[in-house]
Amino acid sequence: MVGVVLLLTACTSTSEGLCESAKDCLPGLSCQEGVCVGCGGDGECNAWEACTTDRRCELRAGRCAKNAHCEAWETCNADNTCVLAASACTSSADCKAHETCDETQKLCLLQEGRCNSNTDCESGYLWAATCDADNRCHSEPVAGNDVLIWGTLSEGACYRDAIASVLSPSRVQVGFGCGAGRPDATVSPSGRIYYVDDGMGPNRLRVFVPDGFPIKDGAHTYPDEGFKNDPVVPTPGCPADVGIRTFIMQAGTGSIIYNCTEDKAGWRYYDTHGAVVTDQQYPVAWNAENYLLIRGDYGTASVQAPDRTTVLPVVGLPDRWAYIDARADSTGFRMALTDSSSTSRQQLWHISNQGQATLVGTYGAYPEHALSYAGGGGVLDNAGALVAQSSRDVSTVDLVIRRTPDGAPGVIIYAEDESPAKVNWQADYKVNFIFMHGSYLFAGP
Incomplete structure (x- = not known):
């Protein structure tokens, strides 16, 4: 009888009914002895x-x-x-x-330019970017991937110039005027692009700031006058109405020396304060230890010491050679040349700060079906390989070849005919690819 009383009391105080578990009851009620209470x-x-x-x-x-x-x-x-x-x-x-x-x-x-992971750094960089410990995106080339193409997104059109890593032709950056950068640009140690802008008035040295593709009439377009947001580097060694001819960047520091278009001799270089740094003819590379590699006439070279008065002739080079390219390294310089005294082989040499030249190796042949232009040429990457423009022997398709100084055959690292069917303006600039019409290659100091 007691159990009946309890059951009646529960049913009287709650009218929610019988249950097997709490899910049979209304929210807030529990199931006790088969009754929602x-x-x-x-x-x-x-x-x-x-x-x-x-x-x-x-x-x-x-x-x-x-x-x-x-x-x-x-x-x-x-x-x-x-x-x-x-x-x-x-x-x-x-x-x-x-x-x-x-x-x-x-x-x-x-915040602008910050990141929590690598995926936050996927776009807007010449090279794949990583998120550093300070939560900033950092983009720099790995060994052998620091040669850039200054090309175009529309063949024959200087008003659609672009730059891209030769190994990543779809990762383009834009924002130039006609005449910019040709034929002088350098990648700084921090990854920024310095270039000579000769499109309007006297030539100026600028630091490239990438632009986006603005929307006009419902479609993306190449930015107008993109050069206007590119800062001008001071060049007080040249009169205000005189532009610069060319410039050299120091490895490690990114410091700049330049010469002026009115310098008929062509080798007086100033720093950004206007002081003369060197008047030795044809400086071609400047290393972090403040030595300059000087290319003279008639197959000669020298090293100018930091005191700018000591000039050491380079010894050990072939009797007759033709200059191709040079870059700084941690113990001096690397220089690519054509050995004209034998069989016109292209070689890589190391030149110490004291002017001693040592043969590093000989570059291998061009790959099959890639043309080797008369005189060779090319740009050194930071691994010592020689990167040069070429084309297929059966067409006018532009190629870029990379050859290492170990004698191995070269490989094709860029081919214009690998472009997607619809790119650049035809793809509303959502799919891009850089073309090499009228272009050139450049790298770091």
Whole structure:
């Protein structure tokens, strides 16, 4: 009879009916001995719940049993408390130092140029970028991938100039005027592009700032006058109405020396304060130890010491040679040349700061079906390989060849006919590819 009384009391106090488990009851009720019953106090609810006046267990403010009980920018933690979800915020104080809180979306957003992972650095870089420990995107070439193409997105059109790594022809950067960069550009140690702009008035030395593809009439287009946001490097050694002819960059520091178009001799170079740095003819490379490699006339070379008065003749080179390219390295210089005293072999030589030349190796043959132009030529990459323009022997398809100084046959690293069918303006600049019509190759100091 007691059991009957208890059952009747429960049914009288709650009209929610019979049950097998709590899921058979209305929210806030529990299943006890087959009957849905309400709570008699907070102690009969979970710790994150409270018993209401109508005897229902309801969530306390800020507490939860699952994520759906929280705001969209919150998550339910193990203590059944609603807390900010990862990357969510109510103010910038909730974000990392390199993030800003968007208080409308309650999201921590990256500040300009910052990152949390490599995926935040996927676009806008010449080389694949990584997220550094300081949460900044860093993009620099690995060995053998620092040669760039100064080309175009429309063959024959200087108003669509572009640059790209020779190994990544679809990763283009744009924003030049006609005449910019031809034929002088250098990649600085920090990865920025310095170039001679001879498109308007006296030639100026600029630092390239990439531009986007603006939308006009519903379609993307090449940026007009993109050079205008490229800072001009001071060249006070040249009169205001005189431009610069060419410039040389120092390895490691990125310092600049340049000469002026009015310098008929062609070898007086100034620094950015206007002081004369060297008047030795044809400086071709400047290393971090402040030595200059000088290419003289008639197959001669010398090294100018940091005091700028000591000039050491380079010894050990072939009797007759033709210059191709030179770059600084940690112990002197690398120079590619054609040995004209034997069989016109193209070779890589190391030249020490004291002027001693040592043969590193001989470059191998061009690959099959790639033309070797008379006189050779090319640009040294930072691994000592010689990178040169070529074309297929059966067509006018432009190629780029890379040859190492170990005698191995060269390989094709760029082929114009590997371009997608629709690129650049035909693809609304969403798919891009750089072409080599009227272009040239360049690299770092």
